[in-house]
Amino acid sequence: ARSQNVLGRGLLELLSRDRLDDDVWDEIEEILITADVGVAPTRVMVDDLRTKVKVLGSRTPDEVRKLLREELLGQVGTDLDRTLHTSAPGDRPAVVLVVGVNGTGKTTTSGKLARVLVGDGAKVVLGAADTFRAAATDQLQTWGDRVGAAVVRGPEGGDPASVAFDAVAKGIEEKADTVIVDTAGRLHTKTGLMDELGKVKRVIEKKAEVDEVLLVLDATTGQNGMRQAQVFAEVVNVTGIALTKLDGTAKGGIVISVQRELGVPVKLVGLGEGPDDLAPFDPEVFVDALIGD
Amino acid sequence: MFETLSDRLTSVFSSLRSKGRLSDADIDATCREIRIALLEADVALPVVKDFVARVKERARGAEVSQALNPAQQVVKIVNDELIEILGGETRRLRYAKTPPTVIMLAGLQGSGKTTLAGKLAKWLRDQGHAPLLVACDLQRPNAVQQLAVMAERAEVAVFAPEPGNGVGDPVAVARQSVEHARRQQHDVVIVDTAGRLGIDQELMRQAADIRDAVSPDEVLFVLDAMIGQDAVSTAQAFMEGVGFDGVVLTKLDGDARGGAALSVRHVTGRPIMFASTGEKLADFDAFHPDRMAGRILDMGDILTLIEQA
Ligand SMILES: Nc1nc2c(ncn2[C@@H]2O[C@H](COP(=O)(O)OP(=O)(O)OP(=O)(O)O)[C@@H](O)[C@H]2O)c(=O)[nH]1
Ligand SMILES: Nc1nc2c(ncn2[C@@H]2O[C@H](COP(=O)(O)OP(=O)(O)OP(=O)(O)O)[C@@H](O)[C@H]2O)c(=O)[nH]1
Ligand SMILES: [Mg+2]
Ligand SMILES: [Mg+2]
Numbered sequence: 321a322r323s324q325n326v327l328g329r330g331l332l333e334l335l336s337r338d339r340l341d342d343d344v345w346d347e348i349e350e351i352l353i354t355a356d357v358g359v360a361p362t363r364v365m366v367d368d369l370r371t372k373v374k375v376l377g378s379r380t381p382d383e384v385r386k387l388l389r390e391e392l393l394g395q396v397g398t399d400l401d402r403t404l405h406t407s408a409p410g411d412r413p414a415v416v417l418v419v420g421v422n423g424t425g426k427t428t429t430s431g432k433l434a435r436v437l438v439g440d441g442a443k444v445v446l447g448a449a450d451t452f453r454a455a456a457t458d459q460l461q462t463w464g465d466r467v468g469a470a471v472v473r474g475p476e477g478g479d480p481a482s483v484a485f486d487a488v489a490k491g492i493e494e495k496a497d498t499v500i501v502d503t504a505g506r507l508h509t510k511t512g513l514m515d516e517l518g519k520v521k522r523v524i525e526k527k528a529e530v531d532e533v534l535l536v537l538d539a540t541t542g543q544n545g546m547r548q549a550q551v552f553a554e555v556v557n558v559t560g561i562a563l564t565k566l567d568g569t570a571k572g573g574i575v576i577s578v579q580r581e582l583g584v585p586v587k588l589v590g591l592g593e594g595p596d597d598l599a600p601f602d603p604e605v606f607v608d609a610l611i612g613d
Numbered sequence: 614m615f616e617t618l619s620d621r622l623t624s625v626f627s628s629l630r631s632k633g634r635l636s637d638a639d640i641d642a643t644c645r646e647i648r649i650a651l652l653e654a655d656v657a658l659p660v661v662k663d664f665v666a667r668v669k670e671r672a673r674g675a676e677v678s679q680a681l682n683p684a685q686q687v688v689k690i691v692n693d694e695l696i697e698i699l700g701g702e703t704r705r706l707r708y709a710k711t712p713p714t715v716i717m718l719a720g721l722q723g724s725g726k727t728t729l730a731g732k733l734a735k736w737l738r739d740q741g742h743a744p745l746l747v748a749c750d751l752q753r754p755n756a757v758q759q760l761a762v763m764a765e766r767a768e769v770a771v772f773a774p775e776p777g778n779g780v781g782d783p784v785a786v787a788r789q790s791v792e793h794a795r796r797q798q799h800d801v802v803i804v805d806t807a808g809r810l811g812i813d814q815e816l817m818r819q820a821a822d823i824r825d826a827v828s829p830d831e832v833l834f835v836l837d838a839m840i841g842q843d844a845v846s847t848a849q850a851f852m853e854g855v856g857f858d859g860v861v862l863t864k865l866d867g868d869a870r871g872g873a874a875l876s877v878r879h880v881t882g883r884p885i886m887f888a889s890t891g892e893k894l895a896d897f898d899a900f901h902p903d904r905m906a907g908r909i910l911d912m913g914d915i916l917t918l919i920e921q922a
Contacts, residue, residue: 350658356841359652422864422892423723423837431754453892454727454762455755462754462778507867540721542655542841544869565722568810569850570843593722593753 345370348388355571355610356542361580365391389611395576396603400585404560404600405531406437406498412528413445413491414498417484417521419556420536421548422505425564425590427456429536430502431463432590432598442497444469447487449480449520450504460502467595470494480504480516481523488527499528508551518555533558535584539565539572549578558582563601564590571610639683640672647691647910654909656872657845660879668694692906698878699885700902706886707830707858712800713745713791715827719820719855720835721847722808725863725889727756729835730805731763732889732897737801738769745799747790748773749783749823750807760805767894770799783807783819788826804829811850820855832857833886836873838865844873845880852881862905863889866896874905 345366352362372378372387408414416433418426427450434444446464448471450456457473464471472490474483484501491499503520506513524530535558537545552558561579563572566589575586586601644665651661671694672687681689708714716733718726727750734744746764748771750756757777764771772790775781787804794802806823809816824832834848834857851857860877865888874885885900 353652354658354842356655356843359649421839421867423725425723427754453759454731454766455759458755458758459753466754507864509866509868538723538837538839540837540840540843540847542839542869542872543653544655544839544867545841547868565810568721568843569812569846570841574841 352573355573356545357573358543358546358577361395361577365395385611389607392607392610393603395580396607397579397585398603400579400583402560402585402587402601404534404587406433406442408529408531411495413488413496414531415488415491415524415528416498416500416532416534417524417530417556418500418502418534418536418562419517419552419558420505421507421538424505424536424538424541425562426450426505426536427459427463427502428593429534429562429564429588429590429598430460430500431467432595433588434463434469434498434500435467435595436598437498438468443495445487445491445494445496445499446471447484447499447501448473449484449487449501451476451478451480451483452504456502456504463595469500470496481520484520485523485527488524492528508548514551514555521556532560534560534562534587536562536564537572537575537578538570539563540568540570541572541574543574545574546577546581549582549584553582553584558584560585560587562586562588562590567591567597635672635675635683635686637673640669640687643684643687644669644672647687650910651872651875654870654872654911655839655841655844655876656909657842657876657880659845660876663879664694664698664875688910691910695875695906695909696902699874699900699905704859704884704886708801709830713794713802714800714831715791715802715804715829716831716833717804717806717824717827717829718833718835718861719806719851719857720808721810721837721840722753724808724835724837725861726750726808726835727759727763727805728892729833729861729863729887729889729897730760730803731767732894733803733887734764734769735767735894736897738767742801743799744769744801744803745790745794745797746771747787747802747804748775748777749787749790749804751775751777751781751783751786752779752807754778756805756807763894770797784822784826787823791827802827811847811854817850817854824855831859833859833861834877834883835861835863835889836877838862838871838873839867839869840873844876848877848881852883857881857883859884859886861885861887861889862900866890870909870911871905872909875909 349366406414418430420426437444446469448457448460461471472487488499533556535552589599589601591597648665671690737744748757748760757773761771888898888900890896
């Protein structure tokens with residue numbers, strides 16, 4: 321992500337001091353906390369780092385900086401499979417289900433993703449399974465028109481599961497490569513709405529396997545992001561995370577815990593409101609943005 | 614990891630022997646836990662530091678209580694401080710002496726501005742006003758339609774002369790809207806604007822231009838209660854970029870602790886005026902500082918703890 325170097329600059333400055341005293345460690349801790357990494361994970365990381373510094377007898381800022389980078393990379397994970405499952409074996413289309421709480425960027429991410437796939441020569445169908453929010457279907461339609469993907473719509477207030485089913489059916493019928501189903505934003509605390517989401521997935525599965533369940537997390541989200549991820553994972557078995565709005569000042573540090581606790585990798589990052597503002601998640605880039613490379 | 618503050622304080626309580634006297638060690642031990650609780654509630658770090666320092670000072674000077682043990686005394690001070698800061702001088706909407714009253718909404722992408730526009734319109738209409746919704750988000754796909762649907766649901770008028778989706782000048786629409794409202798006898802104008810990032814200079818400039826075009830009686834900063842540590846820089850950026858008079862906290866129907874309420878109040882001094890608590894038009898309420906304090910600190914449990922002492 322661009323313009324993410326506030327944290328990095330802070331760290332660089334700290335680590336180029338002559339001595340690593342307690343204040344330095346406190347400040348490193350604070351910098352991680354202000355990136356929404358969370359208190360407990362921050363403590364673990366700082367303690368690990370302190371031990372390593374002691375064991376290795378690291379003295380120079382450069383050494384410590386390397387260790388910190390390693391530590392963060394270890395937390396973010398470099399060995400996770402971050403492949404986005406947008407093509408299916410055989411001749412059926414792959415199905416991507418896009419879920420998350422209100423306003424995180426699901427519809428936008430669906431549109432951007434369609435754009436990438438269409439750009440690669442794929443045929444994409446978008447399913448407007450948000451039948452609830454005002455003009456949500458029109459919003460997805462605009463994205464479909466913009467990027468060259470067909471949109472399957474349902475009546476406002478209609479059954480989202482049946483729109484999702486129709487979208488997948490159309491995808492199969494028209495031999496599309498990928499069907500992306502956009503769903504309504506819902507808070508994970510609303511059991512009725514979460515049940516509805518579970519049903520959307522089950523109904524799709526009558527037609528085809530769901531290959532990717534993408535949880536869209538807003539980078540500005542604080543510690544609540546963990547709860548969101550846990551509940552969505554329980555209900556629809558999330559397989560990947562899209563971290564949006566990383567073009568702002570928020571660091572998105574909560575994904576470190578989310579990945580660790582749930583084992584669900586971040587696969588995509590959102591870097592703006594335009595059709596091309598989507599990128600694969602790269603742990604090195606994410607970490608380097610944190611430490612200011 | 615999701616230990617509540619009351620869980621953590623239970624261990625502090627049990628390790629404290631002396632009743633009645635607040636030793637520095639007691640205060641420190643309790644404040645350490647409170648610091649963690651505030652951070653886990655997403656209160657921004659600089660705000661946590663100031664806040665805890667203030668609590669410590671008050672706790673040191675506090676009168677010895679017979680009824681509460683030291684940790685409980687500190688917790689009570691925290692609760693009182695929180696309510697005081699969150700509440701401040703709560704105030705109602707300011708109406709213009711000569712109508713229309715203009716209310717402008719601003720905030721990050723997806724924070725809940727357009728939904729709030731509909732809620733405010735309905736709320737005002739229920740009180741006998743004749744609000745006009747103004748579509749100044751000409752950027753996000755179909756934001757204009759979304760606002761039109763909100764207007765229809767709230768049974769109020771909408772001013773949307775431009776189609777949006779990148780077409781039209783939001784500043785011009787804002788300017789025309791006030792004249793339109795006057796002609797059509799609308800006494801309140803609610804201006805919905807596009808979501809923007811604090812660091813987006815160009816869009817922040819646009820927000821300031823919209824503001825200058827309508828001279829709002831109230832600029833409301835709309836903030837998602839789930840926001841984390843970024844609340845401070847974002848609130849500051851909106852404060853500097855466009856300025857605001859009050860805050861609306863949205864999505865409070867979830868389980869986020871909403872520490873941003875404290876952060877924003879603390880760094881901008883602006884009161885939190887309303888709470889948005891759902892997707893439906895009626896899910897809207899005045900802001901209650903006491904409930905928010907309890908929510909941030911998981912205080913329901915704490916008060917029980919104090920009672921059981
Ligand atoms: N700056 C920035 N804005 C984004 C990004 N992704 C989405 N947005 C904006 O965030 C707002 C919400 O995006 P939507 O795609 O409508 O979000 P959603 O999750 O579909 O929202 P609901 O369906 O209402 O729950 C819009 O204004 C988008 O333009 C991003 O990566 N960066
Ligand atoms: N659960 C819940 N959802 C809300 C609340 N307020 C708004 N929403 C939802 O949050 C999402 C975004 O709301 P919008 O009103 O479109 O937000 P916005 O700030 O206008 O978004 P942009 O114009 O894209 O910047 C929608 O799905 C709304 O239904 C609330 O208080 N609770
Ligand atoms: Mg959507
Ligand atoms: Mg809007």
